[in-house]
Amino acid sequence: MSIVNHQIRLAGRPVGLPDRNVWKFTEENVGAPNDGEVLVKVLYVSLDPAMRGWITDRKSYIPPVGIGDVMRALGAGKVIATKFPGIAVGDYVGGRFGLQEYAIAPGKTVNKIDAPPEKLPVYIGGLGMPGMTAYFGLLEVGRPEPGNTVVVSGAAGAVGSIVGQIAKIKGCTVVGIAGGAAKCEYLSELGFDAAIDYKTENVFESLSRHCPKGIDVFFDNVGGDILDAALANLAMRARVVICGAISQYNNTTPIKGPSNYLSLLVNRASMTGMMVTDYLAQTPEAQAIMLQWIKDGKLKTREHIVDGLNTFPETLLMLFNGENEGKLMIKVAAD
Numbered sequence: 001m002s003i004v005n006h007q008i009r010l011a012g013r014p015v016g017l018p019d020r021n022v023w024k025f026t027e028e029n030v031g032a033p034n035d036g037e038v039l040v041k042v043l044y045v046s047l048d049p050a051m052r053g054w055i056t057d058r059k060s061y062i063p064p065v066g067i068g069d070v071m072r073a074l075g076a077g078k079v080i081a082t083k084f085p086g087i088a089v090g091d092y093v094g095g096r097f098g099l100q101e102y103a104i105a106p107g108k109t110v111n112k113i114d115a116p117p118e119k120l121p122v123y124i125g126g127l128g129m130p131g132m133t134a135y136f137g138l139l140e141v142g143r144p145e146p147g148n149t150v151v152v153s154g155a156a157g158a159v160g161s162i163v164g165q166i167a168k169i170k171g172c173t174v175v176g177i178a179g180g181a182a183k184c185e186y187l188s189e190l191g192f193d194a195a196i197d198y199k200t201e202n203v204f205e206s207l208s209r210h211c212p213k214g215i216d217v218f219f220d221n222v223g224g225d226i227l228d229a230a231l232a233n234l235a236m237r238a239r240v241v242i243c244g245a246i247s248q249y250n251n252t253t254p255i256k257g258p259s260n261y262l263s264l265l266v267n268r269a270s271m272t273g274m275m276v277t278d279y280l281a282q283t284p285e286a287q288a289i290m291l292q293w294i295k296d297g298k299l300k301t302r303e304h305i306v307d308g309l310n311t312f313p314e315t316l317l318m319l320f321n322g323e324n325e326g327k328l329m330i331k332v333a334a335d
Contacts, residue, residue, distance in 0.1 A: 003030040008099035008312055010055055010065045017250050017320060018055065020313040023071070030102045032081060038110060039081035040093060040103045043117065043335060045309070046074040046124045047328045048158075049221075049319050052249040061275055070098040071312075074129055076113060076120040077103070078335060087112065094123055099312060101332055117335040125158055125327030126294065126301030127287050129276055133243060134162035135286045136279040139170075141241045141272050142217040146171030149211050151230060154221030155192070156183035158327035159243060163219045164192050165299050172217075175210045177203060177226060179322045186325075190300060204229040214238065214267075223248045224256050231260035240264070240271035250320060302326025 004027050011024040033039045054072050057064050065072050075097040079089055084107025087093065095110035097103035113123050125131060137159075144150055150167040154160040155176025164174045168191050175194045176187040184195035196206040203226055207215065214235025220227050223245025231240070248255045264271055279286075293299035304324045306315045309332050318324045 003102065004028070005030045005100055005102040006309060007070050007101075008309065009070055010067055012067065013057055014055060016252050017317060018052065018313070022055070023313050024068075025310070031104065033083050033104050035083050036107055037082075037104050038079050038084050038087050038093070038107050040077040040095070040097060040105060040110070041080050042075050042077040042097050042101055042103055042332045044076050044120055044124055044305075045097065045099055045330050045332055046128065047312075047316055047319060047330065048074070048129070049244055049246045049249060051316060052320070061277075070100055072096065073099050074124065075103075075332075076124055077332075078117070082107070084108070092117060092120060094120075094128065099309065101309065121303040121305060121327070121329060122294075122301055124329055125303050126162060126299070127290060128327075130158035130327055131162050131290055131301075132279065132283055132286055133274075133276040134159045134166060135290060136276060136282070137241050137243050137274045138163050138166050138217070138219060140279065141274045142219060142239050144170050144172050144217050148172045148216035149175065149213065149235070150217040150219065151175045151177065151207065151211065151215045152219045152221070153177045153226050153230070154244070154246060155195070156186050156325075157221060160219070160221050161187075161190060161302070161326070162299070165190055167217070168192070169293065169298055175207070177222070183322075183325075186302075198226060204232055207233040211235075217241070219243060220245070222246055227258050228260045231258055231263045234263050234267045234269050236267050236269075238267055238269040240269065242271060242273040246320065304328045305331050307331050 007026045009024045014022045076094045079091045092113040093110040150172045152160045152163045156178040167174045174192045176192045177196045179199045187195040194210040216235050218230040219241045221244045224247035304326045
């Protein structure tokens with residue numbers, strides 16, 4: 001009996017926020033894997049701000065998704081057919097499966113997940129790309145030291161919430177910037193020392209108040225005015241980690257760069273971009289450390305799961321409207 005695969009493909013390049021017209025819903029029969037491949041039933045797909053950059057036709061760290069191609073997405077699922085040694089039918093795996101119900105992937109590009117199916121969302125979020133981005137971005141690029149003041153923008157998001165908790169584990173004072181009272185309250189629940197609501201507060205003034213000796217590490221997920229406010233409050237030899245700039249992704253005008261960049265000169269500070277793919281070889285060790293932190297109650301994760309692949313166009317916009325609470329993902333199918 002043939003299996004029908006439902007997919008979401010890129011129909012055109014968006015201007016501003018991508019609406020439903022940017023996407024095309026298609027279906028096709030599922031084929032069998034060739035030698036070296038596995039066939040995966042996709043159970044969850046990850047929704048990430050980076051998706052907006054992936055559908056823009058400009059030079060970046062990865063080629064853009066082609067018009068007509070299945071939309072790129074990370075996910076987790078169950079192997080239902082395999083021709084790759086070491087991966088068996090019934091194994092749970094993670095990988096770049098795209099927005100579709102079934103995916104054929106090279107076996108060498110997927111990673112086995114030794115966890116029950118109900119734990120797969122954690123391996124997409126806290127133990128997946130967002131968690132690894134937080135871990136390596138903070139520890140390898142930000143290099144916090146005990147007693148440092150660490151500030152995180154987008155602090156209630158999938159990456160930022162993990163960054164702040166790791167900084168607390170490392171003995172730092174942590175200030176988070178988020179939008180709205182509920183998200184700031186969540187930061188308090190996670191153990192942040194202070195939370196700044198950028199929707200109701202003057203960020204520059206609040207940073208000056210909460211960081212009287214300046215910011216030692218600024219982990220930026222937002223860009224724009226918030227980055228400028230942080231640059232104006234740096235401590236001597238501060239480290240600025242550029243992880244993302246979600247405030248700029250849907251601009252219809254040129255991206256706004258930092259106007260306070262001379263603070264880097266005055267404070268002998270550094271500003272460095274980071275990509276989690278630079279640390280793939282170190283990921284298993286980092287996952288083991290973070291899994292132990294979760295078991296010990298030192299690290300909490302939150303997953304925001306929406307049912308149904310067909311909800312993708314609207315669910316993606318939640319990232320840019322600040323509506324998601326934790327790591328946003330879609331549940332594609334039951335196990």
